[in-house]
Amino acid sequence: MAAPGTGRPVNPFLTHRFLLALEQSGSVGRGTGWQSLPLTVHDGETLIAAAPMYAKSHSQGEYVFDHGWAEAFERAGGRYYPKLQIAVPFTPVPGPRLLTLPGYEATGRAALIEGATRLARQNGLSSLHVTFCTDDETQTDLRLMPRTGQQFHWHNAGYGSYDDFLATLASRKRKTLRKERAVAQGFGGTIRSLTGDDIRPEHWDAFWHFYQDTGSRKWGQPYLTREFFDQIHQTMRNDMLLVLAERDGRAIAGALNFIGSEALYGRYWGCIEDHPCLHFELCYHQAIDWAIAHDLKRVEAGAQGEHKLARGYLPVATHSLHWIADPGFAKAVERYLVEERAAVDEEIEVLTAYGPFRRGALQQEREQDG
Template sequence: MRDLKVRIASSAAEISQDTWNEIGEPGHPFLNGDFLRILEESGVAIPAAGWQPLHLVATQAQSVVGLLPLYLKTHSHGDFIYDWNWKSVWERFGHRYYPRLVSGLPYTPVAGSRLLISKRCTNGDQVRQALVDAARQVVTDNGFSSWHAALASPADIETLEAAGLLVSHDVQFHWNDADFGDFDGFLQSFSAEKRRKVRAERRRAVESGLRITVRHGGDIGADEWPALHAIYKSTFDRFGNYAAFSPECFAELATTLGDRMVVFTASDGVEPVALSLCFRSNDTLFGRYWGARRQVDSLHFELCFYQGIDYCLREGLTRFEPGAGGEHKIARGFTPQIVRSAHWIPDPGMRRIIAPHLERQQSGVAAYRDDATTHLPFRKSVASLA
């Protein structure tokens, strides 16, 4: 333990690719150095955009044994902490909430490991504790309000809660394969009425006359990304939100991640009309971005949900996480799942205020999950297994 040290890396690129390959998750599109490096180098996750990389690197005997992705954030956009009201609470008591530290994936609501430990490490618990202690020390040394581990894995939540972090709860909707075989097999698990509704939606998408294609990142030329990006950006513009990614960022992600990026596109024979941009690991498809140049009946459901389920069943993926929010996913066979984040709040007074709020939230989220489960489209014999 005496030679276990933690340092700060000012960029993902400062950490060698060999280290990321050894410590990250094999085949994962996000828990690797490529994704974070490209977002940082393309201007998506940089200080000017409110994301200052301060990644923690644990070393022992001159070898990297642990990583904790970490950003200094000056806003709450794109980190999925859902702490929009916390700023006013801090200010009411004479404190400043921003900046604060966040461990997570920029603009990516995907749960997973945040305390990344080398597979060769024989003292993993000590390394995890060293990373936690280092993150808390950064908060203390700089007078930051807090540190948040966004959408951490169950194992990480256990470690963080034991270390004194508060835990928040939220619900996402995920699809899981139950040996359906193909899409028709999946629909056989639905009640008759719900099955008819899905088939009607898919039929309307076909009757639109649009041609749907499925391609991986390496199959898409760099010259195609400006048009695809314009479709992605249109959704954000429509709702007055900020489209963080650039065409160049998408193009480099596509080239670098290759088969780990999956793009579902609907075209009218001349140009793309809509797209759903996803990523995949060895067993999970992650839905991320949707955009359309015009409204087409049921096309959103087709590109964002049904094509993704079809893809999973063809490719042998067992899980589909289509993104945050969206109660409309329930009727399409996505089950409610509780996801959690952890929060280090060093100020005792602010901690006493936030802790009861998170306790009430936990019971409310659990009740919501239970209620949402009763609205799943599955036949009763199947729903009892969900």
């Protein structure tokens, strides 16, 4: 769905174009452990609710980690996989997961969860997980167990330039970031930000090598296929920002972002040459530059990474919902989640206090975060 008055979707990962590209490219589907089972609810002939749901045979590519639950359940003689997952594959970006027509929020969400849990019970599946949903969705009485995580977002307090942002930081932090950017930009080449028709096939060829290198080191093998990038180029190139570092006539590092109507979403990074601080420049500083120039409210830098804190990205809570069929195991998980939520809340408070902002500027950042 596009935001009113703009041509961009609020959240590009929930568009039909993005989800279809995952399927058509073979990134999800047969042999991947992600079997698409889209869930819909109708009132007569009117579609009132839908959810991107998948049958999962593993817990890879989710970023809300339940590997420990799976191991414990199977040690006790249970079968954890397959399970049901309402999510955007490989995409730890918060957003609605239980999609409804306006006015049908409570009815539509309840029907989606009822349908998903009924499907799980009928097929003897262990569980249902709704990951990176909104806080509002967790407040709905769906009888699911809420879970809290965290990631790091940069918030635009109406800055006119990167220097305006730096002015809100403590002096030592400000000097450190200026030095870091100077070191990164002195790698011996140029940095370009490309979107739309400026992104050419040769840029995707280069980025594929970057992505393969990062994917093989982080996950064992990349989640996305080469064809996926061709698909999204055809349908989403105006909603993507590719930041490339080039030296001696070739791209040597790159960061891929998706553009929403309110936020820039950092997704993938990779390189074929190592240069000091270049990762921070392409992924975080260049994203801030672009968000300021295009009046976006925030930059969401993806999962994990406390190193983002020093660069002005503050911790925010993320949310998920969980249903487990076995009553005894569900009670054990619920006790764990109560303790985990308290620990995450405390960690967010502590990390925020250690952020780079001056005291008065930190209060402004918190107000921007709502």
